[in-house]
């Protein structure tokens with residue numbers, strides 16, 4: 001039997017990029033230390049009063065909720081914590097996501113709110129399937145989630161929104177943006193997006209240096225229930241195909257994902273931040289939230305949804 005590199009006990013997990021085996025207890029310590037270091041390195045909780053954690057029910061956000069609630073209670077007891085879940089209204093999927101979130105928040109003793117799009121906003125993500133937006137439904141769903149999470153955190157008086165974006169998510173974005181030379185998008189791929197605008201909450205990604213697999217292991221090691229299904233609308237997306245391709249590169253070039261991320265954050269991002277101007281924000285004419293144009297992308301999406309509902313009725 002293989003033994004743990006640190007304590008010699010029975011190994012349970014293989015850490016791919018550093019090629020070591022760890023037992024369950026050593027893995028938990030390694031994982032929590034890594035998240036703590038990421039938080040400290042980027043000053044993610046410096047001056048924070050209330051952190052809103054975006055939770056979907058999947059492995060990343062459930063691991064995030066567990067590790068952040070533990071670190072806050074141990075190291076930042078002055079910081080308040082609340083979980084926010086958006087029920088997207090996707091049949092055969094969203095109900096189960098909400099159940100898991102309720103179960104985990106109850107188990108961890110974390111306050112949470114559920115924002116049900118259907119009853120609170122009058123539409124469901126599934127409704128997008130009958131509009132011209134169906135071709136880029138994941139992008140539209142992303143717009144809804146980003147907007148809602150920011151607005152709900154603002155309404156709840158939170159000064160940080162923490163999301164479960166992991167190394168694989170971020171490398172997939174970097175791959176796409178470097179390939180296309182999207183400088184304006186590349187400069188936004190960062191561990192913390194600070195904001196001075198009171199209606200635009202500072203975003204933090206405490207799991208940005210951990211892989212999908214490590215988040216799964218952590219949730220399992222900590223006995224956190226997670227959703228064992230993926231969104232039925234995401235099937236065959238370009239995002240999934242790119243992640244598969246990046247997995248093949250990582251297999252050939254060990255440490256590829258960590259190297260690309262570190263080169264971006266340490267060497268390229270500081271230079272990009274000097275040359276790319278921060279976008280000018282105005283208030284959306286419809287909802288009053290910060291926006292790049294007179295009507296924000298969320299309100300434009302909602303009006304398109306309303307127009308297709310009218311034309312089909």
Ligand SMILES: [Zn+2]
Pocket residue numbers: 004005006007008009022023024025026027
């Ligand atoms: Zn060990």
Ligand SMILES: [Zn+2]
Pocket residue numbers: 284285286287288289291295296297298299
């Ligand atoms: Zn708006």
